[in-house]
Amino acid sequence: MNRVTTVWPLSLRLAHWLNAALVIGALGLGAFMVLAVHSAATRFELTQTHKSIGVGVLVLTVLRLCLRCVMRVHRPEPASRSVTIAAKAVHIGLYSLLLLLPLSGWLMVTSTPVRVPTVVFGLFELPYPLAPDIARFRVAHAAHIVLAVTLAALVVLHMVAALVHAWVWGDRTLTRMWLRADRVL
Amino acid sequence: MDRSMIARWLGVCCLSAILCCIDAHAATPAQGWRIDEAQTSIAFTIDAVGFPTTRGHFAHYRGRLLIDFDRPAKSYTTFTVDAASVDVGSPSFNDFVKSAALLNVERFPTMSFASTQVDKVDAHTARVTGNLTLLGVTKPVTLTVDVASDPAANPAAKSRAVAFVAKGRIQRSDFGMTFGIPLIDDALEITVKTRALSDE
Numbered sequence: 001m002n003r004v005t006t007v008w009p010l011s012l013r014l015a016h017w018l019n020a021a022l023v024i025g026a027l028g029l030g031a032f033m034v035l036a037v038h039s040a041a042t043r044f045e046l047t048q049t050h051k052s053i054g055v056g057v058l059v060l061t062v063l064r065l066c067l068r069c070v071m072r073v074h075r076p077e078p079a080s081r082s083v084t085i086a087a088k089a090v091h092i093g094l095y096s097l098l099l100l101l102p103l104s105g106w107l108m109v110t111s112t113p114v115r116v117p118t119v120v121f122g123l124f125e126l127p128y129p130l131a132p133d134i135a136r137f138r139v140a141h142a143a144h145i146v147l148a149v150t151l152a153a154l155v156v157l158h159m160v161a162a163l164v165h166a167w168v169w170g171d172r173t174l175t176r177m178w179l180r181a182d183r184v185l
Numbered sequence: 186m187d188r189s190m191i192a193r194w195l196g197v198c199c200l201s202a203i204l205c206c207i208d209a210h211a212a213t214p215a216q217g218w219r220i221d222e223a224q225t226s227i228a229f230t231i232d233a234v235g236f237p238t239t240r241g242h243f244a245h246y247r248g249r250l251l252i253d254f255d256r257p258a259k260s261y262t263t264f265t266v267d268a269a270s271v272d273v274g275s276p277s278f279n280d281f282v283k284s285a286a287l288l289n290v291e292r293f294p295t296m297s298f299a300s301t302q303v304d305k306v307d308a309h310t311a312r313v314t315g316n317l318t319l320l321g322v323t324k325p326v327t328l329t330v331d332v333a334s335d336p337a338a339n340p341a342a343k344s345r346a347v348a349f350v351a352k353g354r355i356q357r358s359d360f361g362m363t364f365g366i367p368l369i370d371d372a373l374e375i376t377v378k379t380r381a382l383s384d385e
Contacts, residue, residue, distance in 0.1 A: 040236060040238065040273065042275070044275065044277065044278040045275050045278065048277060114368050114369055
């Protein structure tokens with residue numbers, strides 16, 4: 001096999017790292033604004049930004065899944081069956097959460113009685129398809145928190161696994177996701 | 186999430202004060218007083234579930250005071266507040282508070298308060314009842330006003346200054362502002378601080 005062809009397509013590499021930045025930004029901002037911000041105005045502003053980033057995550061994740069459907073995706077680096085299964089499970093979990101977490105946030109902002117328009121990065125207004133319902137809002141809020149904590153845990157697991165692949169097992173799992181992977185591999 | 190929020194509104198206006206009381210001073214019939222804008226604030230606070238307390242104020246208003254120390258009941262005040270001058274701490278938050286969901290400033294550019302009754306409670310306290318108009322709805326509200334002669338006033342000069350702190354609590358739903366209830370409190374606190382100057 002040609003080593004160069006083992007790298008991920010550039011579009012998927014770009015989408016991966018951009019999504020990583022958005023997800024870490026949204027998780028960090030979400031935790032910070034809820035736990036550490038005591039100014040109503042600052043909380044309001046950060047919440048608007050958090051919502052925009054969340055929409056970005058959702059759009060980018062859908063785009064990534066579409067790209068994966070239409071582009072040739074290489075098989076993982078050789079590994080034991082258990083590692084391969086674990087990696088598959090984590091990736092399914094990550095993609096699922098990258099969809100469900102923003103969707104639960106969307107459900108929150110459309111269900112809350114405190115309906116504040118979401119103007120995504122100042123570009124367009126996110127539609128709110130459902131009428132406010134405080135009971136549904138509370139369920140969505142609880143789900144959003146649980147999903148966020150779960151995603152944070154999976155992101156850490158994902159990062160640790162990537163480092164183990166690179167530093168312990170010495171394979172190309174991480175390297176082929178580098179933006180400049182074409183030159184490295 | 187948002188939620189927040191919000192707060193709003195309200196403003197209110199209020200009042201100020203007026204009042205009365207303050208015994209002791211020279212007996213003059215109801216007289217006009219100037220409002221010292223540098224010492225005046227029309228503010229409100231409102232709480233919400235899972236959101237910091239929102240504190241805001243209105244920057245633009247017009248007010249009149251008529252104070253009769255001998256006959257407090259003859260005292261009178263009226264305030265009109267520019268709803269669009271609300272400031273809750275950031276531009277986008279201001280815009281949201283000014284939107285149709287809350288202050289609806291395009292349709293209701295002003296809110297006002299006009300006293301209808303002033304009762305002296307004690308030498309330093311008055312109770313001012315008046316009509317508050319918010320979102321086009323007028324309802325009676327009562328404010329408790331602390332009155333203090335301003336120590337900065339110079340009795341030798343022919344001017345007097347009286348400081349007022351008026352506080353009240355309204356249910357915004359009374360005025361049709363139901364947005365966010367119950368996550369955002371229905372009740373909000375209004376605090377109007379002002380200083381009245383007389384050049385008599």
